[in-house]
Amino acid sequence: MTPSKTLAIYARHDANLSISNSNVIETYLEFEKIAKKRYFAFKKDARSFEAQLRDYALPHFDPLEISEVVYNWLNPEQLSVLMKNLPNCRKSIYVPHHPAHAQSSYVFTLPKEKDLIVSIDGGGDKDDYFKVFLNKRNKLEEVLDVKINLGKPYRLLGLISPELYSSDAENYNLDLPLSGKIMSLSGLGTIRKDYVPAITEFYLGFMQEPHEENRFTEENFKRLIKRLGLDGRRSLNPEMARDVLATSQYIFEETIKKNVYPIILEINPSRVIMVGGCGLNVTMNSKIERELDVEVFTPPCPNDCGISLGALKLYKPGLECLTSPFSKLQPTGSNAIIPARLEFHSNKISLEDLARIISGGAIVGTMVGPIEIGPRALGNRSYLANPLIPGMKDRINSSEIKNRESWRPVAPIIPIERLNEYFETRVPSPYMTFAPITRNKYIGEFGEIVHVDGSARIQTVTAQDGWIYHLVKAVGKITGRDILMNTSFNIKGQPLINDYSEAFDILRSSDLEGIVISKKGDLNDFEFFQK
Numbered sequence: 001m002t003p004s005k006t007l008a009i010y011a012r013h014d015a016n017l018s019i020s021n022s023n024v025i026e027t028y029l030e031f032e033k034i035a036k037k038r039y040f041a042f043k044k045d046a047r048s049f050e051a052q053l054r055d056y057a058l059p060h061f062d063p064l065e066i067s068e069v070v071y072n073w074l075n076p077e078q079l080s081v082l083m084k085n086l087p088n089c090r091k092s093i094y095v096p097h098h099p100a101h102a103q104s105s106y107v108f109t110l111p112k113e114k115d116l117i118v119s120i121d122g123g124g125d126k127d128d129y130f131k132v133f134l135n136k137r138n139k140l141e142e143v144l145d146v147k148i149n150l151g152k153p154y155r156l157l158g159l160i161s162p163e164l165y166s167s168d169a170e171n172y173n174l175d176l177p178l179s180g181k182i183m184s185l186s187g188l189g190t191i192r193k194d195y196v197p198a199i200t201e202f203y204l205g206f207m208q209e210p211h212e213e214n215r216f217t218e219e220n221f222k223r224l225i226k227r228l229g230l231d232g233r234r235s236l237n238p239e240m241a242r243d244v245l246a247t248s249q250y251i252f253e254e255t256i257k258k259n260v261y262p263i264i265l266e267i268n269p270s271r272v273i274m275v276g277g278c279g280l281n282v283t284m285n286s287k288i289e290r291e292l293d294v295e296v297f298t299p300p301c302p303n304d305c306g307i308s309l310g311a312l313k314l315y316k317p318g319l320e321c322l323t324s325p326f327s328k329l330q331p332t333g334s335n336a337i338i339p340a341r342l343e344f345h346s347n348k349i350s351l352e353d354l355a356r357i358i359s360g361g362a363i364v365g366t367m368v369g370p371i372e373i374g375p376r377a378l379g380n381r382s383y384l385a386n387p388l389i390p391g392m393k394d395r396i397n398s399s400e401i402k403n404r405e406s407w408r409p410v411a412p413i414i415p416i417e418r419l420n421e422y423f424e425t426r427v428p429s430p431y432m433t434f435a436p437i438t439r440n441k442y443i444g445e446f447g448e449i450v451h452v453d454g455s456a457r458i459q460t461v462t463a464q465d466g467w468i469y470h471l472v473k474a475v476g477k478i479t480g481r482d483i484l485m486n487t488s489f490n491i492k493g494q495p496l497i498n499d500y501s502e503a504f505d506i507l508r509s510s511d512l513e514g515i516v517i518s519k520k521g522d523l524n525d526f527e528f529f530q531k
Contacts, residue, residue, distance in 0.1 A: 003067035003088035010307035104310030116269035121276035122151030161241035189246030198227035282435040298433035301374035336501035355474035362513035377488035379468035387485035400511035467521035
């Protein structure tokens with residue numbers, strides 16, 4: 001056997017691995033969903049890294065088939081261990097961070113001439129923070145390098161909110177889950193122009209030494225608290241914290257407008273593509289489309305969990321696009337299914353049966369086909385419900401199911417043909433990366449999925465998406481509206497469920513009505529479990 005495959009790996013938070021054979025992506029592993037630890041990162045020391053590599057990575061491919069490695073941010077110890085465990089690999093290639101982010105988009109969409117790709121996260125290589133690239137003749141040309149770190153201060157400001165972070169300890173935990181919560185909570189606050197100078201200064205305080213433990217963090221917080229006129233407490237009252245977060249979102253957006261909008265207006269690009277961790281800021285993505293009337297695209301894994309895919313594409317420009325936002329990783333724990341058939345009521349149902357169950361008010365967890373690529377639940381690992389029933393969002397957010405804050409929004413799934421009818425946008429959102437404004441005539445009817453600012457983080461589906469599209473249409477025939485409520489099927493603080501035993505544990509202990517299982521999502525081959 002001649003080794004011929006290329007392995008790409010990213011080992012820090014949101015660690016992931018991809019393998020290509022010639023120009024076809026054969027394997028994608030997102031390790032948080034294997035290790036069952038959100039934002040999983042490999043250990044940095046050689047011994048621990050090797051143990052994790054053998055537990056979580058090597059069982060999923062043949063190490064003898066790997067001929068070369070492409071990587072971003074592996075330390076020398078990790079790289080040495082990796083090469084040792086790939087005995088036929090003789091070549092390793094480092095790729096830079098932001099170009100890998102940029103190329104990750106082209107794993108899910110074909111390049112267009114004059115695509116403008118904006119890569120923003122909480123850092124980069126050496127002293128870069130966010131970059132803008134222009135696609136010319138299928139090559140990315142860097143057109144802007146902005147020395148402002150947007151991701152880190154945006155996330156850290158969540159530490160001042162007692163609704164997000166209960167401890168007022170001296171350590172300044174980066175708490176990766178904060179960004180998504182901040183985005184939701186900021187919509188409940190008011191932009192305070194008198195806060196703008198202090199928060200702007202806070203942002204600018206993170207323009208130094210991006211790869212060190214930032215010794216400026218505590219100093220920045222102290223200056224911020226002092227400029228806001230407080231008594232030294234880091235944790236503010238809830239109302240004031242909401243206003244700080246709303247103002248932070250405003251500064252985040254204004255920084256992008258100041259630096260990126262002029263380029264968009266000058267170049268008139270074919271599309272604007274948003275990547276990096278900040279590419280998950282759905283409010284910003286939608287504003288670019290709405291304010292500049294330009295097509296915007298964001299892949300399902302714009303954050304670091306897409307780095308290995310982007311690294312492959314950067315190294316192998318001819319790499320073919322993936323045709324689905326789902327990996328090949330099927331659920332584990334199938335030995336739990338037979339006992340579950342004895343414990344719960346189970347029966348085979350059709351898609352129309354499932355539509356009737358959901359339309360009638362049931363909240364259903366899905367274990368259908370392989371798991372999603374990226375952080376969003378796109379139907380295969382979701383809680384699905386009828387958003388036309390008042391109180392449904394509170395039920396899902398309650399301690400009996402999701403056990404999360406009441407202000408956290410849930411998302412609608414709609415067929416693409418209803419997009420412009422229901423929402424003020426023409427841009428598809430197949431990966432739940434946009435939050436357009438709901439049309440006035442539907443705000444009351446869709447109240448369960450509309451955020452306080454009138455937006456909704458939509459997922460659009462087409463007939464090519466298979467079972468989930470047909471389910472939305474089947475629900476629409478019953479309720480009169482082609483719309484489903486969707487949020488991630490997980491345990492609080494954990495990644496998407498990918499183990500049958502964990503799914504049955506949730507059914508056993510929660511207010512969930514049932515779980516639907518289907519290996520392939522065949523329209524007439526669902527097994528439904530209920531208490």
